[in-house]
Amino acid sequence: MTLADSHRAVEAVWRIESARIIAGLARMVHDIGVAEEFAQDALVAALDEWPRNGVPDNPGAWLMLTAKHRAIDQFRRRDVHERKLQQVGHDMELRQESAEAELDDALDDHIGDDLLRLIFTACHPVLPTEGRLALTLRLLGGLTTEEIARAFLVPEPTVGQRIFRAKRTLADKKIAIELPPPAELPARLASVLEIIYLIFNEGYATTAGDDWIRPSLCEEAMRLGRILAGLMPAEPEAHGLVALMEIQASRIPARTAPDGAPILLLDQDRSRWDRLLVRRGLEALGRAEALGTLGPYGLQAAIAACHARALTPEATDWERIAALYRLLAHLTPSPIVELNRAVAVGMADGPARGLEIADALLDERALRDYAHLPAVRGDLLAKLGRAGEAAAAFERAAGLTRNARERVLFLDRAAALRGEPESGGRETG
Incomplete structure (x- = not known):
């Protein structure tokens, strides 16, 4: 094995095993930073030894054992621990054996x-x-x-x-x-779910830069979500989040053209959707539903499932989507949810009704610089034949977005409404 091959092997194993190693160490040393240092020491040792001796049969276990040895060495030197052991009258040899056994047992817990x-x-x-x-x-x-x-x-x-x-x-x-204690678990779980979904969203609809999507971030968020759902199988929202991410991620192959330009949901080639991810997402949604009433992530997953089950845009059940958004707005009121509801109502009940909901959000402080509010209004105004107002709305959206490809989309929509040549961007929602 070449040096490059061994380094790639180390990196791959580290990506898979590092969380498990740090987690095991952190509980013993009571400090995430120190635990990470021990784990990094093991990584450095692997980078040094594996090119010379080859990758071990169980590389994850090798890293864990090496990290444990670093922790044991540190544990031996801790004055506080030695003083505690002296108080119970052990001799030095027994103290060291006891410390090592205690650490090994704790690190080998589930x-x-x-x-x-x-x-x-x-x-x-x-x-x-x-x-x-x-x-x-x-x-x-x-x-x-x-x-x-x-x-x-x-x-x-x-x-x-x-x-x-x-x-x-x-x-x-x-x-x-x-x-966290049981009384704090719901709030703390909400924080964990929020962070995982923020990671996914940044990959799925990048807020700034030249890329429309970053699939690697989506994959990382889905991996974390699956871990969480596996560790907390009785939590419906953990399964709901997995369902939401997997169903949305199923569209990634169809969300961009060969040149990287985004493609609108209703314009996507649905044969390119990843049906394996759709199936997995629907199964996760089923698990969430079986555990009780759907929460915010479960409801969003149910909305995404309506799109996933429609083989053509025309087959989309917009009435159900609008109804689900009403439930979501009742459960977690927010301007963003209302804006999404405006889109769904516009499809189910006509653009005039959707525009009425969107216009009611114009004074919302949270949406003052949110590019998708004028973009939604532009789309609804265009459907109502109000081309000039629609073009102005898309131009405002272009001025607010920080994503280069999204800016092209909005400017192209404005140009088309004004009868001007487009720059060639095809962008999505």
């Missing part, structure tokens, strides 16, 4: 518990959203600082600072690496 603790700690509400996003991708996704920076189009030092501050905040505030 790994699912450790991963769940790590997920809830990385997504702790005490951290700002940016810190939770970066820390989750670093610890649970195994992404490097450079990869996270590239995904979110921010400087690498900025991401590094976010991760550093997040770990320092957890340490300074003495946030225990444990599951």
